[in-house]
Amino acid sequence: MxxxxxxxxxxxxxxxxxxxxxxxxxxxxxxxxAGRGEAFSPTDLVAIAMGSCMLTTMAINCEKEGVVIKGSRVNVEKEMAANPRRISKINIVMHLPQSVPHDYRKKLEGFALGCPIKQSLHTDVQVPVVFHYDL
Known part of the structure; x- marks a missing residue:
């Protein structure tokens, strides 16, 4: 706990x-x-936590298998719905090393899509994820 x-x-x-x-x-x-936007909002934290969770989940599994993803990054955009006010969509763009073996990439992407935060959000929240192997 x-x-x-x-x-x-x-x-x-x-x-x-x-x-x-x-x-x-x-x-x-x-x-x-009604805020000043001077820091992360609570819903911002949920969205960026998902990106961080995806990177962390991939890293945990990659380390077990000797695949290096150090330097990977994620860009996150959050969209809100009005009534009720809630997160409606979290756009995720992953930037990963070109050195990740081609035959490992689908497995790696599966780790990201299985992250605990993604599995915890309501299915109404759209989460499109794009993977780029461009680092």
């Missing part, structure tokens, strides 16, 4: 704490929802 906490700081800002490591993140409401 991982313990975390959040404290409301006022003006739609929260400070989040990962208790085990002491790491902190601040959030703000987005400009289009």
């Amino acid at each position: 991982v313990k975390m906490s959040a404290v409301y700081q006022g003006e739609k800002h929260c400070e989040l704490l990962h208790e085990q490591s002491g790491s902190k993140i601040v959030t703000d409401a987005p400009k289009d929802n």
Whole structure:
């Protein structure tokens, strides 16, 4: 079990704490929802967490099999729906090393698509993922 906490700081800002490591993140409401957009919004964190989760899930499996993906990166765009306000779409673009063997790429992509966050989101959330082997 991982313990975390959040404290409301006022003006739609929260400070989040990962208790085990002491790491902190601040959030703000987005400009289009009464905030100033001065930090990640909670829904921004969900979207970028999915990208990070995909990279991490791939890395865990690649390390077991001796495939190097260091330097890989992900670009994420989040789209919101209005009624009810919710994440409607998370566009994911993965940039991976050209050195990943061609016969391993589908397996690698399967690891990304099986990440725990993607598996945890409601099926109504669209998650198109594009893989580029261009690094």
